[in-house]
Amino acid sequence: MEDEHGRKTFYFGGQRSYYQLRIYQKATQVVRIEVILRLPFLRARKIETIGDVAALRNFDLRTLVRLRAYRKDASSRVAKRYEGHPEYGARAFLALIRLQPVRLIERELRRRGWSPQLFLRQSPLQWQLQRMLRQLVF
Numbered sequence: 783m784e785d786e787h788g789r790k791t792f793y794f795g796g797q798r799s800y801y802q803l804r805i806y807q808k809a810t811q812v813v814r815i816e817v818i819l820r821l822p823f824l825r826a827r828k829i830e831t832i833g834d835v836a837a838l839r840n841f842d843l844r845t846l847v848r849l850r851a852y853r854k855d856a857s858s859r860v861a862k863r864y865e866g867h868p869e870y871g872a873r874a875f876l877a878l879i880r881l882q883p884v885r886l887i888e889r890e891l892r893r894r895g896w897s898p899q900l901f902l903r904q905s906p907l908q909w910q911l912q913r914m915l916r917q918l919v920f
Contacts, residue, residue: 792907794847800826803847805911815914817843843915848884849908853901 783791795802800823804816819838824830829837882890888898904912 801846805907813910813914815911817846847908847911849905849911850884850887850902851905853903 783793785791789807791804791806793802793804795818800820802818802820804814804818806814806816808814824834827837827841829835884902887902891898891901
């Protein structure tokens with residue numbers, strides 16, 4: 783999503799998800815990350831009072847979102863063998879990579895006996911997110 787000033791906003795997780803992450807550009811050099819942890823998420827981690835929130839310091843927030851970029855080199859080689867038909871295989875594989883959530887892509891690749899690392903790598907946005915989360919102060 784982009785506003786009238788060209789600032790971008792990324793949403794991860796839906797309005798009814800156990801958690802949601804919002805990343806948006808406040809100014810040219812300022813990016814804000816908001817992590818919304820809903821009741822089911824907190825209850826699953828036995829966080830029921832304000833005092834329990836301190837336990838989140840030990841939770842690795844980087845596990846909530848995995849942003850991956852598609853590795854064109856490895857993917858194109860294997861996609862040609864997909865379903866035994868080069869043309870159909872490449873199209874089907876590219877559709878799988880581009881339209882599905884990362885967890886589903888990784889699961890499908892493992893089911894087929896392929897290592898997800900051959901096809902996916904951390905995206906620049908994931909690297910930036912990890913750098914920012916390492917500096918997070920509660």
